[in-house]
Amino acid sequence: MDGETGRRSGKTGRQEQIIADLRLYPAMRVGELADRLGVSAETIRRDLAELDERGLINRTYGGAMRPVVYEPGLAEREGLMIAERQRIAATAAGEIAHNDILMIGGGATTLHFAHRIAAVQQPLTVITHAFSIAMALSVNPLIKILMLPGQYDGREGLIHGADTIDALQHFRANTAVLGASGLTVEGPNDAAVGPGLIYGAMMRRAARTLVLADHSKFDRPSLTVYGPWSSLVTLISDAAPQGDLADAIASCGAAVSLA
Amino acid sequence: MDGETGRRSGKTGRQEQIIADLRLYPAMRVGELADRLGVSAETIRRDLAELDERGLINRTYGGAMRPVVYEPGLAEREGLMIAERQRIAATAAGEIAHNDILMIGGGATTLHFAHRIAAVQQPLTVITHAFSIAMALSVNPLIKILMLPGQYDGREGLIHGADTIDALQHFRANTAVLGASGLTVEGPNDAAVGPGLIYGAMMRRAARTLVLADHSKFDRPSLTVYGPWSSLVTLISDAAPQGDLADAIASCGAAVSLA
DNA sequence: ATTTATATGTTGGGATACAGTCATAAAAAG
DNA sequence: CTTTTTATGACTGTATCCCAACATATAAAT
Structure with missing residues (x-):
């Protein structure tokens, strides 16, 4: 058998080269690659199929492109909740006042929120760890955007790490605006530890969330x-929670606002 | 004439929709778009050609992909020096060794450099204040990317300010890699004060520049x-400086490396 | 040495994309 | 209301892609 003997033939090396090329150019065509690597187009196709399978590249008609890292939640965008998120974001935007200091976490819904508040002519200060949020807000010169330091995670487009948490201790905000991967009786959940720690720190440094x-x-x-x-938390959603979740939220004094 | 009357026909709206779709899916095929938007494939092709022209999407064989753009200095990249910059970036990349700690400043040329080193399989730590650099490097998981804190300037895609300078004092690097708007006998110049202060601080915190x-x-x-x-500076360029500039560089002990 | 598995190239058929040209409908300009 | 511009669809010939089947050469396994 094989079992990872390395480059038994040119295959492994060639596939690595394809990935390297794709780092340099965002998309390449089958023909190009075949020429560059001196093999037939069919071989390239087989390589691409394999690499695509492993998620190392994205196949396109006629070639391949660099894998998309940076999706705000590859899994999350699937749900067609776009309209709901827009309404939620709009409702949340209504809660923001002139000269507020905000902390905004990453995510698809908070990004919608950022687009909303960027469209309003009011001075704000925003502290964030998400590239997408900063970029969305930067269209409005009235908004002062402070980026947190830390390690950049390209898959999520976020910064996190000990430096990030540390830096947050130097700030205070009126409002933290956060998304969530899930909501349970214990509180809002996130799918990753690093960002989760940041959201927790933001909550503690903001007067309300x-x-x-x-x-x-x-x-x-x-x-x-x-x-x-x-009691410092307001959940903004498109429907009211039911059962245990609703009880937990109510008994802790948290508010629920429907979009 | 027209002159931006909005959606005289479905064209503008349809093109906006294409861009929106592309935000959701990184690549789409002509046929898909034609179906979704209820127009012929030819119309889609014309739309794509137009959007590509304006840099809003990237055309691929059979469809279009989300633009990888985000080039800082839309104005700057215009200059046709792309080939020169590529060579300069390649030469600079050759100066980098395994496990180096780099500080990289913003700019079109340093972005080329970042793409280069991202294509090499070597572990590195990079400290930067430029979104574009971080995003370019993030395709390579061997590179640890540390973002500096500070105020985000959306026009340049960079972070700067007192916090940024302050944070730099906590780091040390082997090499600072910096661009320049101009070179004079006094040293490298930059077109903005904020970034300039950062580049100066990076120089002081790096063993060489x-x-x-x-x-x-x-x-x-x-x-x-x-x-x-x-003597800690190496200028990497596509041609040798002449006259007073060359004298100044030489008399200060700086090196010049030709790409 | 023989067998087996893997990697690659070649070929052919069917589908798709592309560029150019022409025709038509709708909107803007006069 | 007529003319002109713009947007779009339809058609055609050529180039490209994709997939499947087959052939071959090399490397591993027995």
């Missing part, structure tokens, strides 16, 4: 609970 | 001189 989540997140546990329900 | 600049920058004064020529 808005949690933006559509109803598909109800009772959906994710990796980590980043913070508790409390 | 590579200045990447094509020959069009020679003797071109810009707003601020961000650092002096010294």
